[in-house]
Amino acid sequence: MGRAAKEKAARYARAEQAYYAVSEIDRGWFAAHPDRNTYIRHATPSEIEFQHLELGWPLDPGPGCTYYTLVRQAAPGVRFRYTMRNATEAGTDVDEAGAYYAWVLFDHQRGSQLRDLEDSLREKLSAAGETVH
Secondary structure (H helix, E strand, O other): OOHHHHHHHHHHHHHHHHHHHOHHHHHHHHHHOOOOOEEEEEOOHHHHHHHHHHHOOOOOOOOOEEEEEEEEEEEOOEEEEEEEEEEHHHOOOOOHHHHHHHHHHHHHHOOOHHHHHHHHHHHHHHHOOOOOO
16 A cells, blocks of 8 residues: 555544544433434534545535534434534524435435435434434
8 A cells, every 4th residue: 555545544544533432422412312313513624624535525514614513412322423514604503303404405316315214223223212303
């Protein structure tokens, strides 16, 4: 493996590790808001870097835009994160209904793949006797 490939692999490993460490932010948020299943926050630098390396997203979202992360909790401790680009003025001060609406729109753009995945996971968790939302 050449030097450039090694550097890219190391950068990817660091970004991936930081990406998964962010789940603690979400765990804490849901612990503090037990009545919520969905929320929107600003994407962390590690999430943006991971999307850049994994999917080729630009690091800069463009004029008037920023990256957000929509977090959806299917069951306690089981969360989905979707990073997306949106207008900067959209903000993150969104109630459960607004966050859920954003999730529905985001899912619709992807042909309901996310909803199907979440429904399948909920069925499996329920069959295993786990509490689902």
